[in-house]
Amino acid sequence: xxxxxxxxxxxxxxxxxxxxxxxxxxxxxxxxxxxxxxxxxxxxxxxxxxxxxxxxxxxxxxxxxxxxxxxxxxxxxxxxxxxxxxxxxxxxxxxxxxxxxxxxxxxxxxxxxxxxxxxxxxxxxxxxxxxxxxxxxxxxxxxxxxxxxxxxxxxxxxxxxxxxxxxxxxxxxxxxxxxxxxxxxxxxxxxxxxxxxxxxxxxxxxxxxxxxxxxxxxxxxxxxxxxxxxxxxxxxxxxxxxxxxxxxxxxxxxxxxxxxxxxxxxxxxxxxxxxxxxxxxxxxxxxxxxxxxxxxxxxxxxxxxxxxxxxxxxxxxxxxxxxxxxxxxxxxxxxxxxxxxxxxxxxxxxxxxxxxxxxxxxxxxxxxxxxxxxxxxxx
Numbered sequence: 001x002x003x004x005x006x007x008x009x010x011x012x013x014x015x016x017x018x019x020x021x022x023x024x025x026x027x028x029x030x031x032x033x034x035x036x037x038x039x040x041x042x043x044x045x046x047x048x049x050x051x052x053x054x055x056x057x058x059x060x061x062x063x064x065x066x067x068x069x070x071x072x073x074x075x076x077x078x079x080x081x082x083x084x085x086x087x088x089x090x091x092x093x094x095x096x097x098x099x100x101x102x103x104x105x106x107x108x109x110x111x112x113x114x115x116x117x118x119x120x121x122x123x124x125x126x127x128x129x130x131x132x133x134x135x136x137x138x139x140x141x142x143x144x145x146x147x148x149x150x151x152x153x154x155x156x157x158x159x160x161x162x163x164x165x166x167x168x169x170x171x172x173x174x175x176x177x178x179x180x181x182x183x184x185x186x187x188x189x190x191x192x193x194x195x196x197x198x199x200x201x202x203x204x205x206x207x208x209x210x211x212x213x214x215x216x217x218x219x220x221x222x223x224x225x226x227x228x229x230x231x232x233x234x235x236x237x238x239x240x241x242x243x244x245x246x247x248x249x250x251x252x253x254x255x256x257x258x259x260x261x262x263x264x265x266x267x268x269x270x271x272x273x274x275x276x277x278x279x280x281x282x283x284x285x286x287x288x289x290x291x292x293x294x295x296x297x298x299x300x301x302x303x304x305x306x307x308x309x310x311x312x313x314x315x316x317x318x319x320x321x322x323x324x325x326x327x328x329x330x331x332x333x334x335x336x337x338x339x340x341x342x343x344x345x346x347x348x349x350x351x352x353x354x355x356x357x358x359x360x361x362x363x364x365x366x367x368x369x370x371x372x373x374x375x376x377x378x379x
Contacts, residue, residue: 026326034262050328050336050376056113057334062368065317066361067353069309076240076301078279080231080249084293085282090196092219094212098122101190103208105219117219118210122189139179139191146175199223220311227283227291229261231299232276241266246302247281248349249291258349259288261299312350314366318343319373327356328372330363336372 067308102119105111142302150168195201202220212218229249233241235343247261261281270277281299285291299363317327318341328336341356358364 004217005119014065038165042254047285048338049331050338050372050379052165052335052336052372052375053334057368060371061370062371063365063366065314065366067311067313067364068132069356069360070312071309074312076237078231078233078237078301080229080279080281080297080299081228082229082249082283082291082293082295082297084222085226085228087197088199088223088228089293090199090221091217092117092193092221093197094120094214094216094218095191095193096120096122097214098189098191100208100210102204103206105201105204105292107203108202109201111199111201111221113195113198115195116192117195117201118193118206120191120193122191123211126156136179136182139175139182143172143175143179185296193218195219197221197223208274222293224292225285227285227293228264229297229299230280230281231279232271232274233266233279234274234276237279240303241301242303244303248300248302249281249283250298251290252296252298258300259285259290310344311353311360313353313358313364315346315349315351317364317366318351318367319348321373321376328365328369329358330365338376 052060070205079374098120098260100118101121105117109375111117126226140176150172153165153168157165199221200223204219206212206218245263247263248258249261250258261283264280264282267278267280281301283291313327318325319328320326321338326338326340329339331337339357341358344352344354346352
């Protein structure tokens with residue numbers, strides 16, 4: 001027992017000696033190049049901005065555009081349909097019942113007006129063949145009779161009446177002409193089908209040797225550069241189409257791109273079914289080929305506000321956060337601020353801002369808003 005008490009006393013004395021002789025613990029230091037632990041806290045993260053380095057901006061393809069005031073903006077959106085204009089569609093029908101013996105057209109092939117597309121060999125049923133043979137026989141009989149009559153009058157020309165000789169000569173000429181026509185119909189019944197306009201051959205399902213009937217449609221040739229748009233304008237929207245209005249045609253379901261259109265006629269006739277007036281536009285589709293006949297489109301009516309300008313931004317700059325419309329404004333080289341806005345009338349190109357913390361010449365992000373929004377929601 002005495003030995004145990006002595007051991008405990010010696011241990012306590014040794015611990016006291018170490019606590020007196022050893023220096024106090026020093027502060028912990030981070031490894032070189034990793035001194036974050038030694039830095040004070042930088043405060044709360046930004047809640048209305050996104051920090052994006054220049055390298056990332058280039059990687060995401062971020063682009064900006066200036067907000068500006070304009071007196072030309074969207075006033076009305078109409079729904080219309082695209083159709084071929086005059087000279088924009090040519091339909092080739094079968095002129096006579098027959099069989100296709102040659103087919104030089106291909107689907108999607110560009111063709112010129114007058115270019116040969118197919119050759120058809122006319123076929124005749126039994127009744128037609130009998131009728132043609134009868135007509136040929138009658139023509140030949142008439143020709144022989146006319147020749148004999150004319151030859152007889154020539155032998156007695158000195159005593160025959162002049163009018164009888166002239167009549168026999170005319171009869172002979174007519175008989176020769178009729179016989180030649182019928183012989184030509186019997187020997188050459190092939191017809192060459194040509195394109196009525198310049199354009200592109202549409203889809204068809206013909207084949208060499210196929211039998212076709214008179215009046216059937218063989219080909220359809222389309223010129224995508226000659227299109228028109230038909231839109232319905234209701235009574236309450238008539239005042240929103242001012243004189244000198246501009247028209248822009250856009251595709252539905254988020255189709256990118258648009259094309260200008262020119263007013264052809266604003267009909268004064270009212271549709272008795274829906275009480276709407278018809279608006280006909282000529283579509284400039286030659287350079288882009290964005291639209292096709294039969295396609296449903298939006299027609300944006302762009303009109304001037306009579307001198308009152310409104311702030312507009314690219315429509316692609318708009319996005320939403322928690323159901324509220326916002327834009328990203330490029331305030332610093334690597335900083336994009338969130339600005340809540342109230343959008344007004346819009347089209348595929350630009351949107352009017354009715355309210356919001358966006359000023360003229362602010363650089364709003366027009367390309368890359370989805371990436372910025374994703375970064376903001378995850379920071």
